[in-house]
Amino acid sequence: MVKMVNRCLPNWRHTLQKKNRPEIVIKGIPAAPGIAIGSAFLMDQQDFIVPERLIFDDEIPVEIARFEEAVAHTKEEIQLIKEKISAQVGSMDAQIFDAHLLVLEDCMLIDEVKKHIKAEKYSAECVFSRVLKRYVEVFARIQDDYIKERSADVEDVGRRVLKHLMGESRTHDFDQLTGEIIIVAHDISPSDAVTMYNKKILGFVTDVGGRTAHTAIIAKSLGVPAVLGLKDATLRIDNQDAIIIDGRKGVVIVNPSEDTVELYRQERDKIVAYEGSLENLQDSPSETQDGRRIVLMANFEMDGEIPAVKKYRAEGIGLYRTEFFYMNRLDLPTEEEQYRTYKRIAEEMAPNPVIIRTLDLGGDKFLSSIQLPKEMTPFLGSRAIRLCLEEQEIFRTQLRAIVRASAHGNVAMMYPMIAGPGELRAANVILKAVKQRLREKSVPFNENMPVGVMIEVPAAAMTADLLAKECNFFSIGTNDLIQYTLAVDRTNEKMAQFYEPGHPAVLRLIRRTISAAHDANIKVSLCGEMASDPTLAVVLLGLGLDSFSMSPASIPAIKRAVRSIRFSDAQELARQALRLSTGQEVEEFMVSELTKLAPDIYNYDGRKK
Ligand code: PEP
Ligand code: MG
Numbered sequence: 001m002v003k004m005v006n007r008c009l010p011n012w013r014h015t016l017q018k019k020n021r022p023e024i025v026i027k028g029i030p031a032a033p034g035i036a037i038g039s040a041f042l043m044d045q046q047d048f049i050v051p052e053r054l055i056f057d058d059e060i061p062v063e064i065a066r067f068e069e070a071v072a073h074t075k076e077e078i079q080l081i082k083e084k085i086s087a088q089v090g091s092m093d094a095q096i097f098d099a100h101l102l103v104l105e106d107c108m109l110i111d112e113v114k115k116h117i118k119a120e121k122y123s124a125e126c127v128f129s130r131v132l133k134r135y136v137e138v139f140a141r142i143q144d145d146y147i148k149e150r151s152a153d154v155e156d157v158g159r160r161v162l163k164h165l166m167g168e169s170r171t172h173d174f175d176q177l178t179g180e181i182i183i184v185a186h187d188i189s190p191s192d193a194v195t196m197y198n199k200k201i202l203g204f205v206t207d208v209g210g211r212t213a214h215t216a217i218i219a220k221s222l223g224v225p226a227v228l229g230l231k232d233a234t235l236r237i238d239n240q241d242a243i244i245i246d247g248r249k250g251v252v253i254v255n256p257s258e259d260t261v262e263l264y265r266q267e268r269d270k271i272v273a274y275e276g277s278l279e280n281l282q283d284s285p286s287e288t289q290d291g292r293r294i295v296l297m298a299n300f301e302m303d304g305e306i307p308a309v310k311k312y313r314a315e316g317i318g319l320y321r322t323e324f325f326y327m328n329r330l331d332l333p334t335e336e337e338q339y340r341t342y343k344r345i346a347e348e349m350a351p352n353p354v355i356i357r358t359l360d361l362g363g364d365k366f367l368s369s370i371q372l373p374k375e376m377t378p379f380l381g382s383r384a385i386r387l388c389l390e391e392q393e394i395f396r397t398q399l400r401a402i403v404r405a406s407a408h409g410n411v412a413m414m415y416p417m418i419a420g421p422g423e424l425r426a427a428n429v430i431l432k433a434v435k436q437r438l439r440e441k442s443v444p445f446n447e448n449m450p451v452g453v454m455i456e457v458p459a460a461a462m463t464a465d466l467l468a469k470e471c472n473f474f475s476i477g478t479n480d481l482i483q484y485t486l487a488v489d490r491t492n493e494k495m496a497q498f499y500e501p502g503h504p505a506v507l508r509l510i511r512r513t514i515s516a517a518h519d520a521n522i523k524v525s526l527c528g529e530m531a532s533d534p535t536l537a538v539v540l541l542g543l544g545l546d547s548f549s550m551s552p553a554s555i556p557a558i559k560r561a562v563r564s565i566r567f568s569d570a571q572e573l574a575r576q577a578l579r580l581s582t583g584q585e586v587e588e589f590m591v592s593e594l595t596k597l598a599p600d601i602y603n604y605d606g607r608k609k
Contacts, residue, residue, distance in 0.1 A: 021255045026230050029209070029496050030250035031216035034225035035268040036182055036203035037261060040241040040254075043185035043192070044159065044234060050166070053123040063117050067124040070164035075104050077160060084235070099150065103157045109135065125165040132158040182245060184237050190365050193218035194324050197304040203245045205233050205252055210499060212479035212529045213491040214364050219247075220532075220551035221301050223308065227252050229493025278556035282313050286559045288541070292567035295547035296555050297353075299527055303341075306348055308552040316352035316410075317345070318549020319475065319527035322398070323360050326367050332394060338401035346409025353410045355452065355475065355525075355549075356402050358427075359394065360384040360416040364491050370394070379480075379489065384417035389426055399434045406446035414452035414475055419459040421466050428470075456480035456528075461509035468520035475549070476513055478528025482506050500583030501530045507539065507578055507586070514544045525549055534561040534601045535590045541567065542574025564598035 055063055082097035103109070109131065116127045132154065139151030183196070184205045193204075193215050204219050209228035219226035225247025237243060237254050244253040244264050253260060286296045297318030298309045302325070309317065325333055325341065333341075346354045362383030366372065370391070375381035388395035402413050415427050431451065438445055453460065453467050456477030460467060464474065478501060483490040485505050488498045500506070510526070517524035525547040530536050532554035538561055540548070548558060573593055577586045594601050 023257050023260060024236065024254045026233060026236060026252045026254065028205070028227040028230035028233070028250045028252065029211055029493055030246075030248055031209070031211050031213070031228040032204075032219035032224065032226035033247045033271075034203070034223075035244065035246050035248075035264055035271060036225050037244050037256075037264055037268070038180040038182040038202040038242075040184045040205075040237045040239060040243050041181040042234060042237070042239045043183055043188065044163070050125050050129045050162065051123075052126055055117075055121050055123055057121070060118055060121070063124040064114050066165060067113060067117065067128060070124070070161050071104055071110065073164045074157065074160045075101060078104075078157070081235070084232070099153045100157045103154055104161075125162055128158070128165065129162060182243055184233055184243075186234050188215045190214040190218060190324070190327065193222075194302060194327055196222065197302060203247065204228070205230060205237070205243070205245055207231055207233050208491070208493055210490050210493055210496050212482075212499070217299075217479075217529070217551070218301065220529075220553065221299070221305055221308075223551075223553050229496060231493065275556070278560060281556055281559050281563070284559070284563065286315075286562050288562055288565055288567040288570065290566045290568060292541075294541060294545070294562050295525075296559055296562075297355075297525070297527075297547060297549040298552040298555065299549050300345075300354075303345075305552065306345070309349075312552040312555040314352075314552055314555055315547075317349060317354040318525050318547060320345070320354060320356045321360065322357060323365050323367075326359065326361070327365075332367075332370070332397070335397045335401045335404075338398060339404045342401060342405035342411065343408045346405055346411045348409075350409035353412055355412045355414055356405070357414050357416055357454065358385070358402070359388055359398055361387050379483065385415050385423055385427055386417065389423070389430075392430060395427075395430060396434055399431055400438065403431075403435055403438060403445045403449065404443060406449040407444040411446065412450040412452060412473070414454055414473070416454045416477065417456055417480065418453045418467070419457045420463045421470060424453055424467060424470055454527075455509075455513045456484070458485050458509060461513045464513045464516035465519065468516050468522055471522070473522050474513060474517050474524040476510060476524065476526040476528065476545075478506065478510070478526060478530040481509060481528065482530075485509060501528075501533065501536055502539070502577070502583035502586035502590075504578070504581060504583075504586070506583075507543075510540065510545075511543050511578065518544065523547065532558060534558060535587060535594060537561050538565060538570050538594060538598075538601070539574045539577050539586070539590060541565070542570035542572070542577075544571075561598070561601045564600045565594075569597060 078097050078100050113128050113131050116131060117124055120127060135154050136151045139154060179200065180202055181200060182203045182205060183201055186207045187209060188204060188206055201222070201224060203224045204215060204226040206215060206228045207230055209215050213228060216226055216228060225245050227245050227247060227250050230252060233252065241254055242256060244256050244260065286294050295315050297316040298314035299319040299321065300309060300317045301321045325338065342356060361367065362372065362381060363379045372382065382390060402411065405411050415424065418424050435445065450472035452473035452475055453471045454475050454477045455461050455464060457480070461481065479490055482499060482501055486498060486500065486503060488495045490499065514524050523546040526540055526545055527549035531548040532550040534557055537548065537558050541562065550558065573590065577589055580586050580589060
């Protein structure tokens, strides 16, 4: 049985969750716009889905070692939290973590798990979650309030251990979600975020993450606000706390007063009215005042987004992030399954194009079905095209599906994270072989399917003239281009101030890419989050970009920006912006000029963003 601790110990959560707690305001990174008013749902306090995985005899010591390591990591983590709470609210409140540490030192629990791993030959997480469940049930049945409460400690600790055991592959069960919920988590993996589709989720709040972390991207595609990088939101917000999030300003308000709630309701109504006014633009062309047409397309992660893509009149899918199709499953999607999906989407969008990006795994996107070795710096490691060139069978399967889908609608394909012509050629060799096999089997496909390159590594921008000779189009991925150019991890909230889309180095690489593309007579699009910032969109427009791709809900605001300006003015502004020395100067210059020239570009109350 788990050892007991002194009954006088306070439960820190209840200590902090005082009735009539004052309103607190926490500042984070504004990652997806909008206002949400709801109730906090602390994700790290919810259950994971633990897959049943049988193991071979020779894996037994590995699983036991993994379990011991997870327990050791959990102890370190709890110790750190204890110190933090102790510094913030006093050592009495922090003592509850001693109870958590005692759970992890309980030899009976630990030994039982090891014994069952050996006897039953299931993975460590599978055995541990079963043993844990039994413990919690026993505690819950005991007719003593204090002991009953301890079952919550066991559960809490158990979740922490499971989190370490399952790492990136853990997913939550969100099917039970009801009510107006705002997810609060230390981090939300892209695969968790995907499972939140069609659930009643009003917004996201996380301790870590930056503006272009994939969690932020998914929040935008779900059309909900997100404030990320709040550092210790999960310690300051309790389950079911009333919270307001303002995704434009990056603010979270916990326990808001009635006056604050009313104020934010009014703000929310203004935003809704502003968005309504943009809907009037839906059937107007995306054209500057002097007649330059700019194609506005949608970024697309999963099926649920098609209605939004249509609603906002996207002129195609400019970036189909296929890796989301591979997430939250224990197997890999087959060629047939992928083919049918790509075909259906191509047909839905026809005659508009669908640009399917080949698998971009690694970085902050991982799968349960492919166990990748942990890397020190995953964004600089085996990611995207590199991984596909290593795992050629997975790549070939996807290429076959895309090439077959090209027989329908208007399909194009592009490779992510190409660093130069060498990788492009290596990928094209595989593509050529795939096409040859299909030809031999008389499988129909479009022999002229355009093949493009994402420009998201500085090396690609610097060799854009060479790449342009060997592909049909470019799509600039600024989320990565910025991180690799400025050496700033896009997911690291502590680096957010250095993540500058308007930095002269970034703008020069973009300018270089656009002119290399145009010199070679190919089109160039931009599909990073920068495309949905109306201020910077004008710079990009002035630099000669042919099309933009963004989360569907961002399209109306960018269309408004395009329609409020003359192309010749945008060119002049871009020329001047490129002479400035810092990203901040560029932003300030553009905001000040556009406020005079085209104030319509800005939000409902005339303020930027
Ligand atoms: C990018 O890097 O800008 C991009 C669009 O790709 P992703 O955000 O999926 O890495
Ligand atoms: Mg990218």
